[in-house]
Amino acid sequence: MSRSELYQEEFHPSPLQHTWLEFKENHIAVGGLCCFIFILTIVLFCNILAPFDPLLQKTDAILIPPAWEPNGSIVNVFGTDALGRDLLSRVMYGCQMTFGISIILVLVAMLVGVSVGAVAGMSRGVRSSVVNHTLDSMMAIPTLLIAIIIIAILGTGLVNSMWAITLALTPQFIHQTRDFVRQERKKEYVRAAKLDGAPPTQIFIRSILPNMGEVLVVQGTLALSIAILDISALGFLNLGAQAPTAELGAMLSEGIEVAYMAPWSIALPGAAIFLMMLSINLVGDGLRSALRNRLLH
């Protein structure tokens, strides 16, 4: 009998593999993940995948219905809008705009928020509580409102709305990180790390951060949904992305004018936003329980 058969489990999965093993058990979350990967592929490769230029106007093909309608054509699978632009290409580029930008915004907000929150959590006294209470009061205001206020100061435009949303999302990450660090700092494993002679940065990175996955996933999912909704909302209100740009919110507001004649021109961008939100929340929920279960069994 060879040695490898002595123990049934000689396989020691890494934390990432552990999480995946737990994640796999949740079938709905795996469905959400497939959906998420599908959207991500579109976002990354829409230059290759999109059949037409999203800004190309064909005056002879205005308001063509989608391919599944009796008088639709297979050339424009999702039909065309009031200016004769191919809706499929526009939805794809819109996904890239809305989803891609949201992911970048959330990553930036997370990076800044976690670093500031860590400093606030690891320090004591006046500095820490000033950071905390100033930001707490900001959290009472909805992010969309903060974003609109910031845009009112900076002026409309996609870049300004990106700044606004990042600034509005960061306090939540700061708050969550600070709370978590405060709470963990009292625990004995942090004291044990302190006794090993670890400086505060080491304590945060090596001891506290590995336990923060769950918090970050919950907050990150929430922030990503908020970012997508806010970018589309600002686009819809004509405060964010401006008219010719393919952005899902802006497309909705353009489609409103012809909603009775061409319902698909608002139904399809809306469905895209819905699909994004659904997959993000399914993946986030599955990931959160996977991270929790990883440390239970």
Next chain:
Amino acid sequence: MTDLIHVEDLRFVNKKDSFNFFNKTKQFELGPINIDLKAGETLAIIGANGSGKSLLAKLLVGLEKPDSGQIYLHGEALTKSNQRQRCLNIRMIFQNSNESLNPGITLGSILDEPLRLNTTMSMLERAAKIEQTLVKVGLMPEHQFFYRHMLSDGQRQRVALARALILNPQVLVADEPFAALDPSVRSQIVNLLMNIQRELGLGFIFISHNLGIVRHISDKIIVMRHGKVIEAGRTEVIFNWPKEEYTKKLVHAHQALINRQNT
């Protein structure tokens, strides 16, 4: 021969609630405390809950700063400037080994941390040292890939011990290391500690409520009450001729329990 660890007039006043008007708790004063311990000796600290035993342990390892007094290691005063020496030579085992292990990282990384921070070993040397220490405390080398939640209480206690031993310390401070264990595991751990102490010549300071264990393994005892040391001396002396009323009560209670078990 000089003492391994010598504590002189250690005092600590808990002044946390000084500005709280509504909750005027009485200030807790610890000390003065004097301890002498030679290499290879065991000192037990006993006393009621809230008598400052755990606080004393924290002062010894440096988690809290004393208000006055000095701790000498090999006749050398421990100050902020030789913090590293303290990390290396005085190690602590916490009361609750479950809480003192980080749930999010493997036992290997938990054991790696003190080595990485306090020694100049390369990664391979550290890995070898971790395996060696795990085997020494009666675990398997494979346990370094495990997480806290996969172990039983006794195994966790062993990991906590491994963590304390990995830097080859000279003094081990343990805050109720046997409290949460069942009798068979407890005796295993006690024997393990005694073996290791004999092997390495450690000075061992521990806090316990279990007078049976105290009598079994300690050379010296200090009895604490309300933050003061009320009696100190060699184990046989304290158990056979206790002077203070409080110590008498403790010893009698212990004896009564043994007699009842024997009859």
